Amino acid sequence: MSAPTSQQVLDVLGHIKDPDLGRDVVSLGMIKELDVSAEGKVTFTFELTTPACPVRDRFKSQAEDAVGELPGVTGVEVRMTANVRPAFMRPKPSEILPGVKQTIAVASGKGGVGKSTVAVNLAAALRKSGASVGLLDADIYGPSVPVMTGSKVVPRQSNGRLLPIDAHGMKLMSFGHINPGDEPTIYRGPMVGKAIEAMMVQVDWGRLDYLVIDLPPGTGDASLTLAQAVPLTGVAIVCTPQDVATDIAVKALQMFRKLNVTPLGLIENMSWYVCPSCGHRHEIFSHGGAESAAKRLGVPFLGAIPLEESIREDADAGTPVVISRPESAGAKAFVEIASQVAARTSIQSFRQLPVINVH
Amino acid sequence: MEITWEDGSKSTYTGEQLRWACPCAECRGEAGMQGRLARVQTLSPAELRVRDVTLVGQYALQIAFESGHATGIYTFSLLKRLMA
Numbered sequence: 001m002s003a004p005t006s007q008q009v010l011d012v013l014g015h016i017k018d019p020d021l022g023r024d025v026v027s028l029g030m031i032k033e034l035d036v037s038a039e040g041k042v043t044f045t046f047e048l049t050t051p052a053c054p055v056r057d058r059f060k061s062q063a064e065d066a067v068g069e070l071p072g073v074t075g076v077e078v079r080m081t082a083n084v085r086p087a088f089m090r091p092k093p094s095e096i097l098p099g100v101k102q103t104i105a106v107a108s109g110k111g112g113v114g115k116s117t118v119a120v121n122l123a124a125a126l127r128k129s130g131a132s133v134g135l136l137d138a139d140i141y142g143p144s145v146p147v148m149t150g151s152k153v154v155p156r157q158s159n160g161r162l163l164p165i166d167a168h169g170m171k172l173m174s175f176g177h178i179n180p181g182d183e184p185t186i187y188r189g190p191m192v193g194k195a196i197e198a199m200m201v202q203v204d205w206g207r208l209d210y211l212v213i214d215l216p217p218g219t220g221d222a223s224l225t226l227a228q229a230v231p232l233t234g235v236a237i238v239c240t241p242q243d244v245a246t247d248i249a250v251k252a253l254q255m256f257r258k259l260n261v262t263p264l265g266l267i268e269n270m271s272w273y274v275c276p277s278c279g280h281r282h283e284i285f286s287h288g289g290a291e292s293a294a295k296r297l298g299v300p301f302l303g304a305i306p307l308e309e310s311i312r313e314d315a316d317a318g319t320p321v322v323i324s325r326p327e328s329a330g331a332k333a334f335v336e337i338a339s340q341v342a343a344r345t346s347i348q349s350f351r352q353l354p355v356i357n358v359h
Numbered sequence: 360m361e362i363t364w365e366d367g368s369k370s371t372y373t374g375e376q377l378r379w380a381c382p383c384a385e386c387r388g389e390a391g392m393q394g395r396l397a398r399v400q401t402l403s404p405a406e407l408r409v410r411d412v413t414l415v416g417q418y419a420l421q422i423a424f425e426s427g428h429a430t431g432i433y434t435f436s437l438l439k440r441l442m443a
Contacts, residue, residue: 227417227418228415228419229416230416231414232416258418259416259417259418260416260417260435261416261417261418351365353365353414354364354365355362355363356360356361356412357360357362358409358411358412359360359361
């Protein structure tokens with residue numbers, strides 16, 4: 001029996017649909033370097049839009065099965081790779097953060113719900129998946145990233161620009177690096193905006209697949225500056241399950257909607273607690289609040305994270321739990337959420353912003 | 360100025376139309392005070408010519424006119440309303 005043609009291989013692969021992008025993987029340009037040998041051995045590269053792809057393994061087996069069933073095929077070799085695409089099919093890179101493909105903001109509206117913990121672990125999980133990742137701590141008054149990443153050092157300068165701090169394979173910048181120690185940053189609103197802008201413009205971020213931005217609470221200066229300065233790919237909203245947190249999270253989400261920033265979805269933090277002595281599951285802050293809020297607002301629910309002592313311990317010790325205890329329930333939840341965030345982010349790569357022409 | 364929207368449809372605006380629609384506080388007025396556009400009858404040609412347009416995040420345009428006036432942030436929803 002003779003080997004199939006490349007077109008026949010592409011035809012069967014064209015039946016594999018990307019669940020998030022809603023199109024087949026061939027027309028999305030994910031199949032590359034396809035080769036069919038005279039003996040019927042088929043090799044090709046399957047290029048995902050993110051290394052944190054939640055359906056990576058499913059795609060691989062679907063591709064192997066579909067091609068393997070073709071008459072004349074004697075073997076299938078699929079190389080899985082990933083190439084994060086820049087947001088919004090931009091014709092040219094934006095002037096601010098030119099080397100950054102995707103910017104993901106983490107916000108909550110309300111304080112104390114674990115934004116920074118989520119942002120740090122989200123960034124670390126994306127890094128673990130193989131992406132190049134930066135983390136910008138936009139909380140000028142209460143920077144938490146230096147402690148949580150064990151990176152309490154002062155950034156070095158090169159050619160008049162600050163170099164991000166390297167920790168856990170990520171590039172970091174926080175006002176806690178710039179203004180360390182017990183010294184508070186006593187700024188009025190407009191200064192906060194300037195400080196955040198400086199952390200984008202005057203820091204040499206280089207090339208990044210994802211820049212995760214940890215926002216302070218509130219729906220004012222910091223969030224506005226950010227939404228005006230860069231085309232954010234999207235925003236992930238963190239809340240705890242109780243009403244007082246979800247109500248404020250909804251306000252934050254609606255603010256970003258007004259600024260045309262896509263909500264990537266809601267994350268429920270401190271969702272449950274398993275008592276180490278009795279093994280019982282307690283829902284201290286209630287449970288499911290974020291999921292029902294997400295449903296009400298028509299945005300994705302990205303997942304729930306348990307309340308675990310180890311998450312706090314490792315944050316204080318300076319290593320994100322996804323790195324220090326990857327087998328813990330908390331770490332697994334973060335990794336799963338990071339995949340969901342990456343998938344939602346990929347969808348934005350195929351969205352186009354309005355194009356303006358002046359004659 | 361021409362905008363091609365996300366859905367592929369196009370809108371065309373004249374500088375004059377945009378200048379008279381400027382949403383900034385000086386032009387619109389604030390705190391009960393009348394804005395400049397409510398007080399003047401005519402604007403000079405330099406005020407009506409668009410010099411530069413910058414994208415603000417992904418929700419608005421900042422339009423600069425030849426006269427130097429550039430404080431208006433035109434949200435996409437405002438620009439769509441102007442066409443309706």
